[in-house]
Amino acid sequence: xxxxxxxxxxxxxxxxxxxxxxxxxxxxxxxxxxxxxxxxxxxxxxxxxxxxxxxxxxxxxxxxxxxxxxxxxxxxxxxxxxxxxxxxxxxxxxxxxxxxxxxxxxxxxxxxxxxxxxxxxxxxxxxxxxxxxxxxxxxxxxxxxxxxxxxxxxxxxxxxxxxxxxxxxxxxxxxxxxxxxxxxxxxxxxxxxxxxxxxxxxxxxxxxxxxxxxxxxxxxxxxxxxxxxxxxxxxxxxxxxxxxxxxxxxxxxxxxxxxxxxxxxxxxxxxxxxxxxxxxxxxxxxxxxxxxxxxxxxxxxxx
Ligand code: CP
Numbered sequence: 525x526x527x528x529x530x531x532x533x534x535x536x537x538x539x540x541x542x543x544x545x546x547x548x549x550x551x552x553x554x555x556x557x558x559x560x561x562x563x564x565x566x567x568x569x570x571x572x573x574x575x576x577x578x579x580x581x582x583x584x585x586x587x588x589x590x591x592x593x594x595x596x597x598x599x600x601x602x603x604x605x606x607x608x609x610x611x612x613x614x615x616x617x618x619x620x621x622x623x624x625x626x627x628x629x630x631x632x633x634x635x636x637x638x639x640x641x642x643x644x645x646x647x648x649x650x651x652x653x654x655x656x657x658x659x660x661x662x663x664x665x666x667x668x669x670x671x672x673x674x675x676x677x678x679x680x681x682x683x684x685x686x687x688x689x690x691x692x693x694x695x696x697x698x699x700x701x702x703x704x705x706x707x708x709x710x711x712x713x714x715x716x717x718x719x720x721x722x723x724x725x726x727x728x729x730x731x732x733x734x735x736x737x738x739x740x741x742x743x744x745x746x747x748x749x750x751x752x753x754x755x756x757x758x759x760x761x762x763x764x765x766x767x768x769x770x771x772x773x774x775x776x777x778x779x780x781x782x783x784x785x786x787x788x789x790x791x792x793x794x795x796x797x798x799x800x801x802x803x804x805x806x807x808x809x810x811x812x813x814x815x816x817x818x819x820x821x822x823x824x825x826x827x
Contacts, residue, residue: 650685680792681753
C-alpha cells in the first residue's frame with residue numbers, strides 16, 4: 525500500500541481495510557509523537573469542513589508532522605483562475621502528501637493522476653468519502669466487536685450522501701451484512717449502488733420510514749439532507765426534516781445498537797438523543813484522528 529493514493533474505498537482490499545483498522549487501534553492505544561517528523565501534509569479544502577480537515581490536521585500534528593494548505597479556496601490563486609492541475613502540481617512540490625476535498629465528482633481521481641505525491645480524497649462531491657468510511661468501520665468494529673452479521677440502517681439522503689456510498693461498498697466485504705435503506709423517494713440510493721450489491725448477491729431493503737423496524741438495527745447511520753447539492757431550494761424544503769431520531773424512539777432497540785452520523789447534523793438527530801449510551805457520533809468523530817493517522821502512516825510507508 526506504500527505511496528498510493530486513496531481515492532475510492534475500493535482502492536483498498538478487505539485485508540488492507542482490516543490492516544488500517546488494526547493500525548488505528550495501535551495509534552489509539554499508543555500515540556507516536558515523532559512518526560511524521562520531517563513530513564509535510566497539504567490540506568486543500570475547496571468545500572467547507574470541520575471534522576475531516578481538523579481531524580487530519582490534528583492527526584498530523586500529533587504525529588509530529590507539519591501542515592500547509594487552505595481551508596477556503598478563495599484565499600488561494602484559484603480565484604485568479606488557476607486550474608486544479610496547476611494547483612496540484614505546485615502543491616506536490618511543497619508536501620509529501622495531499623489531502624483534498626472538492627465539490628466535483630472525480631476531482632480526487634484527477635488530482636491523483638497529476639500529483640507527484642499521494643492524494644487522499646477527503647470527499648469529492650456526492651461520490652466518495654473513503655477516510656470517513658474507514659473511521660466508520662473502525663467505530664462499527666469497536667462497538668459491535670465484529671464487522672460481520674450486522675443489520676445496518678442507512679437513513680436520510682442516500683442519493684447525495686457520499687459517506688453512505690463509500691460505507692455500502694466497504695461493508696459489502698463482510699459476511700451477512702443486511703442493508704436497510706431508509707429515504708424519501710427523491711433521495712433513494714442510486715441504482716448504481718443497488719446494482720453493486722445485486723452483483724455481489726447481497727441483500728438490501730428499501731423503506732420510507734423506520735419506526736416500525738428500528739428494533740432490528742445494530743447500527744443506525746443517520747445522514748444530513750445536503751442543501752448544497754440541491755439545484756431547486758423547494759425540493760430541499762420538502763425533504764429537509766423528513767427523519768428526526770428522538771430519544772423516545774430508542775426504547776425497544778437492541779442493547780448493542782449504536783447511532784452513527786458523519787456530522788454535521790442539522791435536525792435529523794434530536795439533541796435529546798445525546799444523553800443515550802447508544803449515541804456514538806462524537807466518539808466516531810474522535811476515531812477519525814486515529815484512523816487518519818493510520819491511513820497517512822500506511823500511505824507514506826511509515827512503521
Ligand atoms: N464528516 C464530515 O465529512 O464532516 P465535515 O464536513 O465537517 O468534514
